[in-house]
Structure formats: C-alpha cells, structure tokens
Amino acid sequence: MNAQDPQDPQVPQDGRFDHCPWLFQQEATPEQRAAQLAHQRRLTAATGAEFGERCYLSPLAAVLPDRLRLGSDSYVAAHAYLTGDITAGADCTVNPFTTVRGTVTLGEAVRVGAHTSLLGFNHSTAPEQRIHRQPITSRGIVVGDDVWIGSHVVVLDGVTIGDHCVIGAGAVVTRDVPDWAMVGGNPARFIRDRRDTRDRREAGNRPARRPAAATGNRPAGDLDDRLAAFVAAARAQAPALLARCWDGERYVDRPGAAPTVRAHCDAVEIADLLLGEAPAQLPATAHAERLRAAQDPTTGLVPELGATLPPPADDGFVDDGPALYHVLSVGYALRLLGSEPRHPVHTVRRMTPRPLTGRLDRLPWADRAWHAGSWIDSFATGTLWNLELGAEPAAPGTLEALFGWLLTRVDPWTGMWGRPAPDSGRLQVVNGYYRLTRGSFAQFGIPVPHPERVVDTVLDHARDLRYFAAGRENACNVLDVAHPLWLAGRATGHRAAEARDWAETRLARALDRWHEGGGFGFGPAPEGTGPGREPGLQGTEMWLAILWLLADLTGRADLLGYRPRGVHRPEPARAPATPV
Template sequence: MDHTGDDRLDFLPWFFEAEATGEQRAAQRERQRRLTAAGTAEIGERCFVSERAAVHPDRLRLGDGSYIAAHAYVTGTVTTGADCTINPFTTVRGTVTLGEAVRIGAHTSLLGFNHSTAPDRPIHRQPTSSRGITIGDDVWIGSQVVILDGVTIGDHCVIGAGAVVTRDVPDWAMVGGNPARFIRDRRAPRGESKGSTAVPAGGGTATGGTGPDGGLAQRLARFADTARAEAPTLLDRAWDGTAYRDRPDAAPTVRAHCDAVEIAALLLGTAPAQLPADTHIARLRALQDPATGLVPETGRELPAPGADGFVDDGAALYHILSVGYALDLLGSSFAHPVHAVAGLSAGQLLDRLAAQPWHERAWHAGSWVDAVATAAHWNLGLGGQPAGPGALEALFGWLLTRTDPWTGMWGDARAREGRLQLVNGYYRLTRGSFAQFGVPVPHPERVIDTVLDHARDPRYFGADRENACNVLDVAHPLWLAGRLSTHRAEDIRRWATGQLEAALDRWHPGHGFAFGPAPDGTGPGRAPGLQGTEMWLAIIWLLADLTGHCDALGYRPRGVHRPEPARDGLGTAAPAR
C-alpha cells in the first residue's frame, strides 16, 4: 500500500516533527489529550500516537520523543524511556518496561503476560499471570520478533528479525533464531564470534561478555532458592524408609547416603532430615572395615589384598572420598585409618604408580591417585602416618617429574576417545593430590589449552551429550589452572557461561538433576537422582565462579567437590570455609 495521503505519518511517524501540518499537530494534541484525560496515561514531549493504533492501557508512560505507529496494539502497563519506537502492527501487552532509545520493528510482539495451563479447565478459563518484560537502553528489536513474559533484555542489544526470545539476553548481545541464540557481542568486530550458546531461560544471560551482570546473578539466585526449597522433597524421594537410593527405582548404595549428606549440607546447612545427625554418623562410621579401613559397597565383600597389601576395588576406593567427606560435613571422621594406604611404603607406592595404565586408561590411573591421596589426607587427620615414611612426598615427586609439558597432564590421548581419558583422569588425579593438598599444578597454561581443546569435542559436548562427569572434569581443571594463570581467560569464561546456561535448564522440579547421557547420547543417567544432583550443584558453583557470579548462589561446595584445598601443603589441615 502506498501511504501518500493523510495517513502517511501514521505509518512513518519519525517524519512527524519535520513534516506535520498545523492541522495534523492539532489532531495529535487532541489524541494525546483523550489518552491522558482518563488519568491512565502520561505522554512526554515530542511524542506521537497514531489514531490508527489500538492504545487501551491500564497504565501508559511514554517518554519524550517516543511514538506509537499505526495498527500497534498496546494494553496493560507499558512504560518507555525517551526516544522509543513502537512501529506499525506491533503488539505490546501485559507489563512491559522499555529503557531509553528502544527501537521496535514492525509486526513484533512483546507479550508480558501468560496463561496458566492446568488440565482441570479450558485455556480460556485459566487465570493469567505477568512477570513482565524489561528491556534496557539502546536496544534494536527487529521485525516479527516475539518476546515472551519474564524476559529481561540488557542494554545495547540487537534482536534479529524473526527471533523468538524466551530467555534473558545480556548487555551488548546480538541474538537471533527460534529459540533465540547468542550470535556475538555487539562490540566485537563483525565475523568474530563470541560463542554459540543458547539464551538461557528464566532470568539468565546468553554470555558473560560484560562481566558479572544482574540478569545472570538473579537467575542463579532464583535457581538456588528453588533448589533449597525442593531439597527436602528430593531427599525424601530417595529414602526408602531404611536407606538411601540414588532414585526410587535403584538399589540402596553407600554413595547415595553420602550424596544425600552432601546435598543437605550444601543447600540446607544440616544433616538430611530422614535420620538424626548422630545416627547418620554412626551408620557411616560402621560401614568401615577395621582391618583395611575401606568401605565396601552395600551387600558386597572386599576382594583379597594384593601382594603389597593394597586392596583394589573401585567402589571401595571411591568411598574413601564420599564417606570421608560425608563424615567430615557431619562434623566427624572415619573411625579407623585407611590401613590399605597407610601400609604402603614409598617403594610400593612408586611401583603401583608405574604400573597404572597411563597410556590406555588415564582415568583409571588418575582415580587411583585420587583415592590414595585422599586416604593420606584422612590418615593425617587421625594423627597417623598418611602412608609409609616418605610415601606422600614420593607421590608428588613422581607426579611432578612425569608431567607431559605439552599437555600439562599424565597419560595420552587416544584416537578412539580423543582426550576424554586424559582430561577426566587429570581431574581425578589433581582433585585428590594437588587441589586437596594446596600444591600448585605444573604447566597451567598447557592444561588450559588441552582442556579447552577437549571441550570442543562434539562426542562429549555436542547437543544432548553432556553428562556431569565430563562437564565437571573440564570445569574443575579450568578453575584450578585459572587460579595460577590468566591464559585464555575470555575463552574459559565463554565456555563456562554456555555450560552454566544449559545446566540451569536441566533441573527437574522436586527431583533434582539427572547425571546425563552416556557419550553415545543414550542411557544411563537420564533419570534425576542424588548423584546427578550432588555433582551438578558443585558444577554450577564452579561455572558460576568462572563467570564471576558464584556469590549469587549463596552456597559453596565443602565436600568431595570443595574448591579450596583441605590442607596447606603435605601436613597442616586448611581452615574450613
């Protein structure tokens, strides 16, 4: 349609100040008088509201130099700053607040309300709610965009034409698509991507490009509030009346009890309510085999020790971590030293280290070091020898002299698996040794390069392929090495932001987190349970700290996944935080 007559300015209102006739100006003054006469509208200087627009607000405040063009539909409570535009055929409904200089393209919908969807009545009889839409200053929203209730868009953003924005957008972000995804930071040169992360749901940000921003902090705070409120429910769900299970269809395990203790300590600051604290302590201490100091899996016997007196059992070695830290969180400790480690001489420990499958199964080797070093930590706490004389020093000496300076790690990548074993083994090894004892890791810059390269492997970090183990085993090394070097800090922050956004969306109301899929994208681990919840809560803290937002969570891991050392060097216990 060629608008060349009296309605031209209704569709091209930006020409009104320069081109309007006296008659058109008088008509506009009358239009604004009628809107303000009811006391529900305030209209600033140099504004224009088309006669062809349906403007029926509960409350409208139009800032200076703003306009509403023909066929716009405006209802609800709408507030704009100066120099804002609501172009032809745009819908603005519900509670919507615009900052300064927000430009909204034609046929766009800002829907600051929502219907309930309970199954007990038809949709048209459902109540509506409004969390509202908030848009910052200097924002360009393209044509045919849809922005849904609850979204906050930061300052200086660009929303591409046709985008459907369901999640918050940070300052300076350019986003597009359905659902809208981050394209780049507006300040970056064109063609330089700042990542491809999804714009997060419910109050988060698409990137940490501007540092700690209020949107992501608010979303993290809301998540933590939800997790705290629902923690009793998910712990009850895992309790069968006598023992803890990871989830209702699983068998009781030692780890499930420990995960319950970790979750309750992290979110509630107390022992799980299913038992008194002293009963939790008594049960966990009673699990320890006095002869070896190890804790077998529920209903199983420990295997016979090897020639050097060491007992090889995967579950029992992990229980050194999980049971030990659960007792620590409850204010207690193992009843006995871990004799399986205390009896290892320096020579025996070095022989064991040399025999580990570093080239084929680096994760297995790293997990062995984690268990031995953690046992040494608990043994020191009981006032005894961590292992045989000089064994702990021999452990660190062996590790420091056998680090690959090219990767900063121990072991090798494999063509079939890429760097999965290498990086995951590095996490387990350093968690129990360098991180737990407060010893700086060697070659932190090479570690960061190796880990970030692994984090691009689509087999483990593609769509619907991340699990808690693989994300944790990247996040913690980046956190640990990042304490020593600023190398690739921006790359770390971008990766952590994308992972954080995805992680927050994985919470199952009342059930917590699922561990996540296997590397091939299929079972096990898709059902929410205690293990997934315990791990993802720690991962979210690490990711939030890497993006500068951890304080918003109001919690800090203190158990197996505590970020700080448990000891200051090879002897003194570190102060609790």
Template sequence: MDQHQQQDVRRFDHCPWLFADEAAEEQRVAQRERQREIGGDSEVGERCYVAESAAVFPDLLRLGDDSYIAAHAYVTGELTTGSDCTLNPYAIVRGTVSLGNGVRVGAHTSLLGFNHSMAPDRPVFQQPLTSRGITIGDDVWIGSHVVVVDGVTIGDHCVIGAGAVVTKDLPAWTVAAGNPARPLRDRRGATAPLAAHGADPLTRFADTARAQAAEVLARCWDGNRYVDRPGATPTVRAHCDAVEIADLLLGSVPEQLTADEHGRRLCAAQAPDTGLTPELGKPLPTPDDDGFIGDGPALYHILSVGYALDLLGASFPHPVRGAAKMTAGELITRLEGLPWRDGAWEAGAWIDAWATAAHWNLRHTGDGGVQPGTLEALFGWLLTRADPWTGMWGSPSPETGRLQIVNGYYRLTRGSFAQFGLPVPHPERVVDAVLDHARDSRYFGGDRDNACNVLDVVHPLWLCTRQLGTGSRHQGYRLADIRAWAERQLAAILPRWQNGRGFGFGCGPTGPGPQPGLQGTEMWLAIIWYLADLLGRADALGYRPRGIHRPEPSRSFEPDHRVDRS
C-alpha cells in the same frame, strides 16, 4: 590503683571506643604494657585497646590499627584482623579466624574456627581437633549472640542478625538471620528479597534448588537408607551425596536422621582392619600385594565417606591401612604399573583415592599417617612424568580422543595437587588440551553431556585459571575462550533442573543415567558453582561446595610428616 582508676578501667573495658579520646597518659602507658604482655606471637597495631578483663591467650594475634578487644572477650588460637575491627564484650574467638577491615562483632557472639571429631570409638573429649578456619570480609556487622562455625566464609559488606547460627558461606552484601542463618535480602537493595533480583538466572536457580532441596532428599529415602533415585538399591554413595546436598543448599544435615546418626552410620560402615568402606551388603575387596586395592566402590568411598564425615564434623574412626603401610618404593612400583596407555581415568582415580586416604590418615595418631617419603615420592613422580605438550598423564587415542587423559587428569589432580594446595605443572598446556577436548562432539553438545565429562573439564579449567591468575606472565590465558564455554554450559544446564527431583546424571550408559537422582544433583550443583566462578558470578548462587568438590585445598603439603597433630 585507686578506686577512680579502677572505675576508668572498667569503663574503658566495656566502652573501649572512649579510650582514644579520654584516657590519661598513665592509662595509655598501662595499656601499652597490657598489649606487650599478651602471649604467643602477637602484634598489636596503633590506637588499639585490649581490655584488662579480656582473656587473650593466642598462638598468633595480628590486631589491626584502631581495633579493640572489649571486656571479658575470650580469644585463643590464631586471630588476624584488619583495621577498625571490634570484638565487643563477652565475644569468643577460637581456632583460626581472619577478619577484614571494619568488622563489628557483637556482644556474646562466638566465632568458632575449630571443631571436634565425633567418631564413635572414643569419648568426645578424647577426639582430635580439626580447623578449616573462618574468614570474614570487609565492612561486616555481626550482631549479638551469633554463632559462626568452622569452615564458613562471610563475604564483604554482610550483616548478620542477632542470634543467627551461620553454618554455610554467605556471599557479599547478604543480610542473613535465623538458625541456621539464611539470606534475607541484598543489602544494596533495601528491603527487596534476594529472589526479587530475578535478572540473574543463577540466583533464580539457586533459590529454586534451595526451596526444593528437602523434597529432593526425601524422595531418595526408602525409610531406612538413601537411594540414588526411587526404586534403586541403597548405596553408601547415596547417603554421602545426601549429606553433601543438604550441606550445600540447606546448611544442615538431611532431616531423615540426626547429625549424630548420620555420622554413626557412616563411621560404622568402615572396616576396622583395613580402613576401607565396602558397598552395603557387599564383602570387602581383597587388597593387592602392596596392601591397597585397585578398583571398585570402596576406592571411591575413601573420598565420598571421608568428606561426608568431614561435613558432619566427624572423621574416619580408623586409618586406611593400605595407605598407612605402603612404602615410597611400593608406591612408585604401583604408579609405574597403572594403566596410563589405555586407562588414564582408572590411573587417575587410583591416585585420587590413595592421596585422599593419605590425607585422612594424616589426621590419625599412633598407627595412622603415612610412611616417610611417600607423599614426596607421589608428587616427585607426577611432576617428572607429566607430558609437557598436554600437562597431563597418559596418551590420547584414536578411539576415545582425549577423554581418558582429561577425565583422569581431573581425578588425579583433585586428590593430589588441588587437595594438598600445590601448583600443577604446565597449566597453559592443560588449558589448551582441555578446551580441545571440550569441542569433541562425541561427548559434548545436545544430549551427549553427562556430569562426569563436564566436571572433568570445568575443574581443570578453573584450577589452571586460578593458578595462572596469580602473577604468571600468562595471566588470563585463553580466558575469553574459557568463559564463552562456561556461558554455553550454564545456559544448557540450568533448565535441566526438574522440580522436586533435582538433576539427572546424563544420557548414555555411563553413570546412573538420565533419571534425576542424588549423584547427578550433587555433581551438577558443584559444576554450576565452578562455571559461575569462572564467570565471576558465583556469589549469585549463595552456596559454595565444602565437600569432595570444595575449591580450597583440604590441607597444606608438609614434606615427610607422618601425622598432623593439629
């Protein structure tokens, strides 16, 4: 290649938009050969350009028509783009990243769709990698020197200012900037701040909650530990709730500790020999004959600690031994022995904990994972035991109505079908049963609502509505009834926010009570998102749950796999 041709290559590498109009036929042939030489599972669309100087080593690449990868860009992992997308010079795209149509990625920007764990038992370079992926919508402009971290979704038509660090989801039409990135205004409203669009009470609520989040967290810090509310005893769950709230509203960790210290404390709480996390200052529960436990705080800590660590970019340092060693036969015996007749909530909570332990264990190598066939046994048993009249497990009773089976259904499906991305059986019957339960005046209306009971209704309705909206002949099944209920709930819930204090859990003897605290605040924030999403208005909140109450599956079900080595 002569000096003139080399100069043209450098010019096209840095200004690839010129290639379509100015390249000679010899240069077009060379570019087609460059594209064919890309490794991995690669498909490049029409009128694309991939710079000679770009380091493009994907496992999977789908580059849409009229797109380019400019000089010195670095691309690994799995990248999928729509048409008219551009990675400008020195851009970095790693992990799992999906771009819509018309996305502009500025120079020196990093889209990092993967993360390292950071458990304290080994050096960082030996930690396993995780990937939730980054999703970016259509017509998005990302400025120079921006960092977008794993797990983030950026909605359609967003603009991200230069130098921003995007750590949480951004709804469509958001103009955001800063470290961490914060919404500045709605792109459709010129320079009007987002809060000025006051016609939407969801936006007003979210702006208020976000502005007061640091105060809510600070009042529940006793100087050394987190408490659910001032004067209460420190608990593991309070720490986890604080991490969830800060991530949801602030896109950061609670400021009382560094991210490393949050992770270190939560990791250190796990007992290495069992993989369980007891309550602060309490002994570990004694495992049952099959190696797993039946109830108590340590059961829920599998969820709360695991997801708090996940938000911190860490993970349990040890597998949950009882779940790792349990055979399919032992699991079936345990499932058959759960109190389905008079304790369906307890049964559902046990399945939630066991399935979540299996989910975390699948991140471990060596003695982690699960025994072959146990997950298949779990889902096979559940699918064949669901009542076709209600879609649920267990039976209603004259004393409590559908409370046990509906609340148990939420816990059971959260940890199994929803967490592993599988469809639930009989979704229409579930909608009928849940709406019938939501009319029970013993639990709903006036001052009788609490966060558990409302969450245990809204999540099944959301889960089944999403499933029925993907091609079923019952698409939109009872949607008017569902949305009317959601509207009533939002109208009742939003005014309950107490300035600087958050939400109370609810009245009555269940849960921590009516005083504002971390548990109530974390749960009601998630409930509000699900209610808003049922109404098609979740974008107005500017937040999306990423922890225990995340709407997306945490992993895909892979039959008979002991270990996830991704």
C-alpha cells in the same frame, strides 16, 4: 598517633606532603626531614613499628598497628587508616583515605589507590549471635610485587593477589588473582593478561568474543536472574528431593534403585549445600554412626552394602572400585557431619615408596588414564584422612614419592598424564587429570605444574562435540573440564576469556537440566559409567558442584549462596604443611 602540631615544621602550610607524599624526598627541608624522623621514632616507641630508609608517614594518618613494617622508599598519605599486622616491602604507597586492616602483607612496588580498603579480617556470621558479638577471624591478604590497586577498590579477607597485577578502580576482589592478571568489576573478573598488549591483541591474540548464543541470546543479567531463581527453587525442593530417595531404611540414588553407600553420602552433601544441615531422615549423629560403622577395621575401607572386599594385590593394596571411591565420599560426608572415620585407611598406611612407585608405573596411563587418576585420588585422600586422624599417613617418604613421581612424569606439552586415543580423543586424559589433581595437588594446596598447558589441553578437549554438543553432556565430562579450568585459572590468566565463555554456555545449559522435585540427572553416558538421565542424588550432588565452578569462572558464584565443602570443595582440604 595522628595528633598534629599545626606549627610542626614538618608540615608545609599547604599540606602537599600529606596528600602528595612522593614530593617529600625532593622538596622537604632539613627541618621537615628531622620532624618526619621524629614522628617515625614516636610511633616506633609506642607500637614497635619498623621503617626503612626514606619513608614518609603523614601525621594526618591514623596508624594504630599491632605490628607495622614499612620498607624503604615507601609512604603513607593523609587520612589513611592502618590497624592490625601490616607488612609492606620497598617502594609501596598507601594513598589518602585508604584503609588497611587486619593481617595484610604487601610485596615490593605496590601502589594502593585513594579510598581503597584492604580488609584482612572478617566477622563470623553464626545465626545464634548478633553480629557485634561474633568473633573476628583473619586469613589475611597477600599482595605480590609490582601491583597497582586502583582507587575505591575493596579486597576481602583471604585473597592473594599475584605479582604484576592491575586491580581496576572500584573493583571488589573476593577471590585470588593470578600473576599478570588485570581484573575489574564487582565481583572482580579477569579482563586480560597484562602482558597481552594492544599490539599483540590487534595482531590476533585478542580473547575470543563471546558468541551470541553463549547464553541462549539472553542478556547476562537474565542469566543472573535465572541463577538466583534456581537456587531459591532448589532450596525449597531439597527436603522433598531427599525424602524421594529414602526407602524407609536407606538412601537410594533414585526411586527403584538399590541402596548404596554413595547415595547416603550424596544425600549428606546435598543437604549441606542447599539446607546447611544433615538430611532430615536421621539425626546427624545417626548419619555419622551408620557411615562410621560401615568401615572395615582391617583395611580401613568401606565396601558396598552387602559386598565383601577382595583379597589384597601383591603390593598389599586392596583394589575395589566402590570402596576406593568411598574413601572420598564417606570421608567427606563424615567431615560435613562433624565426625571422622573410626579407623585409619590401613591400606594406605602400609604402602611404602618402592611398591607405590611400582604401582604408579603400572597404572593404565596409555588407555585408561581416568582409572589411573582415580586410583591416585583415592590413595591421596586416604593419606589425608590418616593425617586428620593423627595417624601415620603412610610409610616415611611415601607421600614425597607420590608427588615426586607426578612432577617428573607430567607431560610438559599438555600439563597432564596419559596420552590421547584415536577412538576417544582426550576424554580419558582430561577426566583422569581431574581425579588425579583433585586428590593430590588441589586437596593438599600444591600448585599444579604447567597451568597454561593445562588450559590449552582442556579447552581443546572441550571443543569435542562427541562429549560437549547440546544433549550429549553428562556431569562427569563437564565437571572434568570445569574443575581443571578453575584450578589452573588460580595460577594463570591464560585464555581466561575463552574459559569464561565456555563456562557461561554450560551454566545456561545446566540450569535447564533441573527436574522439579527430582533434582538433576547425571546425563547420557555409556552403559555402566553413570546412573543415566533420570534425576537422582548422584546427578544432583555433582551438578550442584559443577554449577558453583561454572558460576565462579564467570564471576557469579556469590549468587548461589553456597560453596561446596565436600568431595568437590574448591579449597584445599589440608594446608600444604606436609613435607612434599
């Protein structure tokens, strides 16, 4: 629908309405208005397109949609190219030479600059087929209200841009942009909050300048080079690293340790991250059958190797630390292997709302918030696997009771559950927050409450030198800061520059932790809370996930070439379609 009669009275001889369509409503003659309406009607007849009042669609634009809805007072300028399923609200503008393809939804008052591409589709990249034969996928692009997208921007499939955002010219947007954020660069990185005006910044609200020692006095490009070199080395060493922790029959965390279920799951996750396949010690089907066979059919839990489960508590739930973590590790390992648990998690299915809320009330929030959060993580993940198996996730109303309890008990001043302690500061609170939100809000794709306060609390905790001085960091403590900063950063740009600086410092330090041929050590930790400094499977799996989070917080995740798909996956494991 881009053919044009050069004598059509709708088009002035200088073409200014096609390239400056905002002039049309003020300057067009009655004949030109009639011709424009006729042009819209022809497109409606051909494609079913819908137009609001006072729209302008240049006849020089190539408009070939599956569906097009253009709100009132919107326009499409010359040489724009529109295909797919496109919806735009009122007061939207698509400027010259812009490409909008796939599934794209624009809110109201969205300005899209010239030569920009909104690509709401993608090709698959399976190695066994040529690219031109790959199937097309589409997660779609969603843009909020009051957004300015500059010229020569590229927005990729799956991205959501929040309300009131500004996307700088030339940016390549590969991940979601929170409300009020101003971003730029390739890949696009947070610059500042749009509400943070010059006067406010000069009055003392300017984001903190990156300290000179943030990357060991190295330029940013050197950190990029180190990250790329690390990935190449880790991939090359991954087969030997996994073989090192295979005792001939089972996986051990590190040579000399006892075999464990978690070690097997960590091996599966590491192989998926670095090699894109199952560990070579067994065929993928054999890996899956071993893990599936370990599940207790009565409870649906997986006990530790050689151990038995304790009797259930008064509310019917079976409390066993390793088995509760195996709900996460075994479930995700099976998913990575293309399999699933043999049985539902029956201890979760049998829980009803009243016993659940009673247990939530009794969890040790005052002094062991990590333990409380880890219980919720396991319970929510068990609910997830039950949903995936098509079983009843829990008694009716139980999942709603869980989220209702969490949303009404969260501290609005910290965004968290639990209280700091004199001897440990915010360690239990922040670490418990990670486990709790990982299994509930993050895993089910539900926004966390009070994200700005979360960022404040986590950054305050991250200054505690007892846990974050050089030489004192371990995988658990760094992960439990990085993930909340990443998760809350999806909803807010609050103090994003500080979060980025913190992540860049830890990213540089983490790269120095790698042991050639051995992987990562967990790091220093109190007795019984981690495997220690020696390199092993748990430390390697956790630090690989941490590296991705830190790299993504600094805009470098693409350099890694992997994205966690297991326990530490960044995306929700299930779309928020559950009734919560």
